[in-house]
Amino acid sequence: MENQGYSPVECIDDNNLEKNNTPEVQLTETPKTKTKKSKWESESDNDSESEQRFSKKRRKKIQDSEVDEHSQPETTESIRRLKVSNEDPFNQSPSTRSISPIAEPINDMSISSTPSPTPESTTQSFEERIIKSTPTPLPPMLTGCRSVDNYEKLNRIEEGAYGVVFRARDKATGEVVALKKLKLDKEKNGFPITSLREVHTLLLAKHPNIVNVREIVVGETLTQIFIVMDFIEHDLKSLMEDMQVPFLQSEVKTIMLQLLSAVAMLHDNWIIHRDLKTSNLLLNNRGQIKVADFGLARKYGSPLGPMTELVVTLWYRAPELLLGTKKYSTAVDMWSVGCIFGELVNKEPLLPGRTEIDQLTKIFKLLGMPNEKIWPGFSKLPHAKNIPFIKQSHNTLRSRFPYLTENGFDLIAKLLTYDPSKRITAEEALKHPYFTESPLPKDPEMFPTWPSKGGGERRKSYTSPSAPNVAHGVEKLDEEDQTLLGSIFENQGGNDYGFRLKI
Amino acid sequence: MSKLSLQNAILTYEQLETTPSKKDNIPEELEDELRRLGCDFIQSAGIVLRLPQVAMATAQVLFQRFFYVASLKKFSVRDIGMGALFLASKVSESPCKIRDLINVYNYLIRRYRNEPNEPLEYLGQVFYEMKDALVIAEMQILKKLGFNVHVQLPYGLMVNYLKVLELTDHETIPQKAWGYLNDSLRTNVYVCYQPATIACAVIWLAARIAQVKLPTSPPWWELFEAELEDMENISRHIMRLYAIRLPSNLPLSLDELEDYLKNYEDRRKSGINEINEINDNKDDLGPAPMVTM
Ligand SMILES: Nc1ncnc2c1ncn2[C@@H]1O[C@H](COP(=O)(O)OP(=O)(O)OP(=O)(O)O)[C@@H](O)[C@H]1O
Ligand SMILES: [Mg+2]
Numbered sequence: 001m002e003n004q005g006y007s008p009v010e011c012i013d014d015n016n017l018e019k020n021n022t023p024e025v026q027l028t029e030t031p032k033t034k035t036k037k038s039k040w041e042s043e044s045d046n047d048s049e050s051e052q053r054f055s056k057k058r059r060k061k062i063q064d065s066e067v068d069e070h071s072q073p074e075t076t077e078s079i080r081r082l083k084v085s086n087e088d089p090f091n092q093s094p095s096t097r098s099i100s101p102i103a104e105p106i107n108d109m110s111i112s113s114t115p116s117p118t119p120e121s122t123t124q125s126f127e128e129r130i131i132k133s134t135p136t137p138l139p140p141m142l143t144g145c146r147s148v149d150n151y152e153k154l155n156r157i158e159e160g161a162y163g164v165v166f167r168a169r170d171k172a173t174g175e176v177v178a179l180k181k182l183k184l185d186k187e188k189n190g191f192p193i194t195s196l197r198e199v200h201t202l203l204l205a206k207h208p209n210i211v212n213v214r215e216i217v218v219g220e221t222l223t224q225i226f227i228v229m230d231f232i233e234h235d236l237k238s239l240m241e242d243m244q245v246p247f248l249q250s251e252v253k254t255i256m257l258q259l260l261s262a263v264a265m266l267h268d269n270w271i272i273h274r275d276l277k278t279s280n281l282l283l284n285n286r287g288q289i290k291v292a293d294f295g296l297a298r299k300y301g302s303p304l305g306p307m308t309e310l311v312v313t314l315w316y317r318a319p320e321l322l323l324g325t326k327k328y329s330t331a332v333d334m335w336s337v338g339c340i341f342g343e344l345v346n347k348e349p350l351l352p353g354r355t356e357i358d359q360l361t362k363i364f365k366l367l368g369m370p371n372e373k374i375w376p377g378f379s380k381l382p383h384a385k386n387i388p389f390i391k392q393s394h395n396t397l398r399s400r401f402p403y404l405t406e407n408g409f410d411l412i413a414k415l416l417t418y419d420p421s422k423r424i425t426a427e428e429a430l431k432h433p434y435f436t437e438s439p440l441p442k443d444p445e446m447f448p449t450w451p452s453k454g455g456g457e458r459r460k461s462y463t464s465p466s467a468p469n470v471a472h473g474v475e476k477l478d479e480e481d482q483t484l485l486g487s488i489f490e491n492q493g494g495n496d497y498g499f500r501l502k503i
Numbered sequence: 504m505s506k507l508s509l510q511n512a513i514l515t516y517e518q519l520e521t522t523p524s525k526k527d528n529i530p531e532e533l534e535d536e537l538r539r540l541g542c543d544f545i546q547s548a549g550i551v552l553r554l555p556q557v558a559m560a561t562a563q564v565l566f567q568r569f570f571y572v573a574s575l576k577k578f579s580v581r582d583i584g585m586g587a588l589f590l591a592s593k594v595s596e597s598p599c600k601i602r603d604l605i606n607v608y609n610y611l612i613r614r615y616r617n618e619p620n621e622p623l624e625y626l627g628q629v630f631y632e633m634k635d636a637l638v639i640a641e642m643q644i645l646k647k648l649g650f651n652v653h654v655q656l657p658y659g660l661m662v663n664y665l666k667v668l669e670l671t672d673h674e675t676i677p678q679k680a681w682g683y684l685n686d687s688l689r690t691n692v693y694v695c696y697q698p699a700t701i702a703c704a705v706i707w708l709a710a711r712i713a714q715v716k717l718p719t720s721p722p723w724w725e726l727f728e729a730e731l732e733d734m735e736n737i738s739r740h741i742m743r744l745y746a747i748r749l750p751s752n753l754p755l756s757l758d759e760l761e762d763y764l765k766n767y768e769d770r771r772k773s774g775i776n777e778i779n780e781i782n783d784n785k786d787d788l789g790p791a792p793m794v795t796m
Contacts, residue, residue, distance in 0.1 A: 142512040142571055142694070144647040189601060190641045193593040199650055200594070216650040222642040299596070 232282035287444025324382030331420035338415025562591035586640025703729035704737035
C-alpha cells in the first residue's frame with residue numbers, strides 16, 4: 001500500500017521538479033477570438049455570500065491561530081524575502097521564522113518600512129528612498145472568492161485586448177480599486193493557464209513597484225472572474241499622450257530606477273514579464289511606478305526550454321524574438337526596457353513598427369544591420385534569411401537622443417544591444433552611472449500630479465498595438481487545436497524574398 | 504488581511520471538526536474513505552498520464568482543501584478529482600489534455616468497479632458530460648479556494664533535511680520517507696501543518712521503523728522548527744492509512760452517493776463496511792485524534 005514509486009533521487013527539490021518539467025511545455029498557443037462585449041454583473045451570488053458569512057465567523061479565530069503557530073513576522077524587505085524563498089531552504093534564516101509558539105504579534109509598522117540592507121552605494125540610497133516597501137502578506141484563509149458585488153462600479157478605465165478594467169469602490173472600506181475582468185468566454189481548455197500564471201506571478205512578485213493584487217472575485221456565473229488590484233491613477237502611455245512636455249531627466253531616472261528594480265526582482269525569481277510597455281506601467285500620484293499586466297508572464301526553467309515566440313507587443317519586441325528564436329531569456333524584457341527608456345526621454349514611441357518586417361527595418365535603421373561579428377549566432381536564427389537587408393551599417397541611435405548625456409546614451413545603447421547575451425541586465429543597469437550623475441533622480445514625493453483619466457472621464461483608446469493574442473490561449477492541450485496554429489511566417493527558409501506575414 | 508497567498512492555507516480546529524459534508528449528514532468514516540478514494544484516483548490517474556509527482560501532490564492537496572469548503576453531497580469525488588488534477592497539471596506547468604484525463608478516469612473507474620475496460624466513445628455523450636463536469640469542477644475549485652491553488656510541497660525540504668541528517672545514503676529511510684510523503688497526501692495533514700513539519704514527520708517515522716537513532720540532544724527536528732507532538736500526530740495519520748482497507752464499492756458520483764447513503768446503516772450493521780480500529784502498537788502510536796491545537 002505504501003507508495004514507493006517515486007525515488008528521491010529522481011527529484012532533488014520542488015524547484016527542480018518544476019524546472020525539469022518546464023522544457024517539456026512546448027508553448028504552442030491557440031489563437032483566441034477577440035470579443036469586445038463586456039458586462040458588469042450585479043446580481044448577487046448566493047453561494048459565495050454564504051461562504052462569506054462562514055468565513056467572517058472564522059476570521060478572528062484564524063488570525064489568532066496564525067499568530068500563534070504559523071506567523072512569520074518577517075521584517076526583511078520583500079525583495080530579500082523572495083530571494084530567500086527560492087533558494088535552498090537551509091538558507092532561510094531561522095530568525096525570520098517564529099520558533100516559539102508565542103510569536104510576537106505582527107506589527108504593521110515594522111513591516112512596512114525596512115530598507116534593503118545590501119552594501120552601500122549611492123545608487124542604493126536612491127533606491128531605498130525611491131522604492132517604497134509594501135506589507136508582507138499573511139497565509140491565506142481557506143475561504144472562497146467573494147462576490148464582485150462587494151464592489152461598486154464607478155467607471156470603465158480601459159479595455160485591453162484580453163480584459164476590461166474597471167474602477168470600483170470597495171463597499172466595505174470605501175477604497176477605490178481596479179477590477180480587471182478576465183476573458184474566459186471562448187476557453188476550450190478550462191481556465192486558461194495564462195491567467196493562472198498571471199495570478200501566480202502577481203502573488204510571487206510582491207514588490208513596491210509591482211501592482212498589488214488584493215483578491216480575486218467572481219460574478220454571477222462561473223466565467224466572470226475579476227482580479228482586484230489597487231487603483232493606480234495613470235498609465236505611462238496615456239499620461240505621456242496628454243503631457244505637453246516630456247518628463248524631466250530627473251523624473252525619467254526615478255521611473256527607470258523603479259522599473260529596473262521591479263524587473264530585477266522578477267528576473268531574480270526566474271520570471272520573465274514578456275510584455276513590458278508603457279501602457280503596462282502604471283504611475284500613481286506619489287510618483288511610484290507599478291508594473292502591471294502579467295498576462296504573459298511566466299517562470300522559466302534552467303536550462304531554458306523552448307518557449308513561444310509570439311510574445312511582447314511589436315514595438316517593444318526584441319530582435320531575437322522577431323527573428324524567431326525559440327530560446328530566449330530575461331534579455332527580452334531588457335530590450336523592452338530600452339524602448340521604454342527611449343519613449344520616456346522623447347515622449348514618443350522609439351520603434352513604432354506596423355508589421356514585423358517594418359519593426360525589424362526600423363530597428364536596423366536605428367542600430368545598423370546586425371552581423372555575425374556583433375551578434376554571434378545571428379545568421380542562424382530561424383528568420384535570419386528572410387529579413388530585409390537594410391543598407392545601414394552604422395548605429396544612428398545617438399542622433400535620436402541629442403539631449404541625453406553620455407551616460408544616458410551609454411545606458412540606452414547597452415539596453416538596445418543586439419546580442420541578448422551581451423545586453424545589460426536589470427541588476428547591472430541599476431548600478432549604471434547615469435543614475436548617480438546630475439541631475440539626480442527626483443524624490444517620488446516631489447513628482448508633479450496630473451489629473452487621472454482612469455479616475456474620471458473615459459479614456460480614449462490608444463493606438464499602440466497589443467501583445468499577440470496567440471500567446472493568450474491555452475498551450476498545447478488538444479491536438480485538434482494544433483491545426484489552427486502554424487507559423488505566422490509563410491515560406492520559412494524558402495526564397496529570400498518570401499518573408500511575408502499571414503495576419 | 505491578505506486573501507491571496509503562496510503559503511499553504513491551514514485549517515482552524517472548527518473547520519476540521521465541522522466539515523461541510525458532516526453538516527450534510529455524511530458519516531465521518533464515509534467522508535474519510537471518500538477523501539482517500541478521491542486521492543487514490545488522482546495519484547493513479549497522474550501516473551497513467553505520466554504527470555510529474557508535483558502535479559499529483561498539488562491536486563490531492565487541492566482536493567482535500569476543497570472538501571473543507573464544500574460538501575460531498577454537492578460535488579462528486581470523480582468530478583472534483585478530475586478537476587483538481589487538471590488544474591494542478593496547469594499550475595505545475597505540465598498541462599494534460601482533457602481528453603486523456605477523461606479516458607484515464609473512465610478506465611480507472613471501470614477497474615475499481617471490476618468492470619471490463621471499454622474505451623469511451625470520443626465525442627460521445629458520456630465524454631461530453633464528463634468534459635463539462637471537469638471544466639465546471641475546475642472553476643469551482645478555483646472559486647471555492649479563492650484562487651489559493653499554489654501549494655507548497657515538502658518534497659524538496661525533506662530531501663534537504665535528509666542531507667543534513669546524513670541519511671541520503673541509508674538503505675530504506677529515503678525511500679520510506681518519500682513513500683510516506685506520497686501517502687500522507689491522502690490524509691488531512693497537508694491542511695493542518697506546514698511543509699517543514701510534514702517533512703520532519705516522515706523522516707521521524709521512517710527512522711523509527713528502520714530503528715535508526717537520530718540526535719536527540721538537542722532534538723534534530725528543532726533545527727527545522729518541528730515539534731514532537733506534531734510529528735507524532737502526522738505519523739498516526741499515516742499509519743492509520745495502512746490499517747484501514749478501503750471498501751471496493753464506494754460511490755463516485757452524486758447519484759451513487761445517494762444510493763449508498765440509503766443503505767449505509769444496513770451495510771454497517773451487516774458488517775460489510777466495518778472499520779477496524781487501528782491496532783498497530785509496534786510504534787507506540789495510539790489511534791489518531793484530530794489535530795491537537
Ligand atoms: N491597477 C490599475 N489601476 C488603474 N488602471 C489600471 C490598473 N490595471 C490596469 N489598468 C489600466 O487598464 C489597462 C489595461 O490593463 P492590462 O494591461 O492589465 O490589461 P490587458 O487586457 O492585458 O491589456 P493589453 O493586453 O492591451 O496590454 C492598462 O493599460 C491601464 O490603463
Ligand atoms: Mg496591458
